[in-house]
Amino acid sequence: MITIRHLTKVYQTKSGPVKGVEDASLTIKKGEIYGIVGYSGAGKSSLLRCINLLERPTSGEITVNGINLTSLKSEKLRQARLKIGMIFQHFYLISQKTVYENITFALEAANTPFKHIPSRVEELLDMVGLSDKRDVYPSQLSGGQKQRVGIARALANNPSVLLCDEATSALDPTTTRSILSLLKKINEELNITIVLITHEMNVVKDICDRMAIMQDGKIIEEGSVYDVFSDPQTDLAKEFISSVVSYDVPESILQKCTGTIVKVMFKGDVASEGIISETLKTFNVKGNFLHGSIEYIGGSPLGIFVMELSGEKEEINEAIQFIEHRTSHVEVVRNGL
Numbered sequence: 001m002i003t004i005r006h007l008t009k010v011y012q013t014k015s016g017p018v019k020g021v022e023d024a025s026l027t028i029k030k031g032e033i034y035g036i037v038g039y040s041g042a043g044k045s046s047l048l049r050c051i052n053l054l055e056r057p058t059s060g061e062i063t064v065n066g067i068n069l070t071s072l073k074s075e076k077l078r079q080a081r082l083k084i085g086m087i088f089q090h091f092y093l094i095s096q097k098t099v100y101e102n103i104t105f106a107l108e109a110a111n112t113p114f115k116h117i118p119s120r121v122e123e124l125l126d127m128v129g130l131s132d133k134r135d136v137y138p139s140q141l142s143g144g145q146k147q148r149v150g151i152a153r154a155l156a157n158n159p160s161v162l163l164c165d166e167a168t169s170a171l172d173p174t175t176t177r178s179i180l181s182l183l184k185k186i187n188e189e190l191n192i193t194i195v196l197i198t199h200e201m202n203v204v205k206d207i208c209d210r211m212a213i214m215q216d217g218k219i220i221e222e223g224s225v226y227d228v229f230s231d232p233q234t235d236l237a238k239e240f241i242s243s244v245v246s247y248d249v250p251e252s253i254l255q256k257c258t259g260t261i262v263k264v265m266f267k268g269d270v271a272s273e274g275i276i277s278e279t280l281k282t283f284n285v286k287g288n289f290l291h292g293s294i295e296y297i298g299g300s301p302l303g304i305f306v307m308e309l310s311g312e313k314e315e316i317n318e319a320i321q322f323i324e325h326r327t328s329h330v331e332v333v334r335n336g337l
């Protein structure tokens, strides 16, 4: 478990102090994949780098697996850091060393007995699917393969936490998916807690359990990925989510309609078609589907349908209440003309 309490990071620069993180508090549970999103400069990297004290917080406390890292010095801090692996957007492999040697380097740095190194490297290469590349140099690898080496190196010393700093931002969509699957596999098979920062909501949607949104150094929204996606509280969360889940009805569609326009959200395994057809049978209203989408977030469906309801006002209101009762989320986008 990772606990961040009232973390503030201020950089001292020639032109004065710059705030990277301001009073951030978070609890990340053991074994979960936690995503931190925000625009450039929001403070994501600063926060992530404070978790392993790559950046020392100006104030606040970081506890990883019960150890207060902020209170540790030199050797004890070094030992604790070995249990926190990290991967980066630009991989940071040593170009003069082969894949095998890059991974060996991490084991040597942790004073692993020499006799244990070859078998451990082979095990790591197998885990990341690069056994056939053991003797090649980083320049001979694709971006995705380089990140696999980065992952193997980060896992070398059996960490309990893996920090991912924009780990897929330099990769194409297909390679991104394969790296995300590998991270998910590592999380599930090795029970490693993963904290990742990204500006891509699809990454969060595909593999994270919970998430935080940062703005101006502060955490402005936090919760399960499903809850944030289905019920965003802040304008920024709505903006990020709109890149994945469409909440808006195109104006061109609205202009053609004269009935009452409603947006219905179906969360989880609610039988959306059943509810709509039951509504249309029960009330004397006509329903016209304008727009619909179902996204799977963390494996659970989130459906959004926009409908035009036509008929007597009273009947429409009752139909809306009927749907509201069964879905708990109906929004009247526009009343009938």
Ligand SMILES: Nc1ncnc2c1ncn2[C@@H]1O[C@H](COP(=O)(O)OP(=O)(O)OP(=O)(O)O)[C@@H](O)[C@H]1O
Binding pocket: 011, 012, 013, 018, 019, 020, 021, 038, 039, 040, 041, 042, 043, 044, 045, 046, 047
């Ligand atoms: N080493 C540093 N020295 C001075 N200021 C810094 C340093 N690192 C970050 N900052 C500042 O702290 C703020 C937060 O930056 P940070 O890199 O943490 O944000 P971010 O959300 O990770 O952005 P990006 O996605 O662009 O990396 C910014 O104003 C940035 O300029």
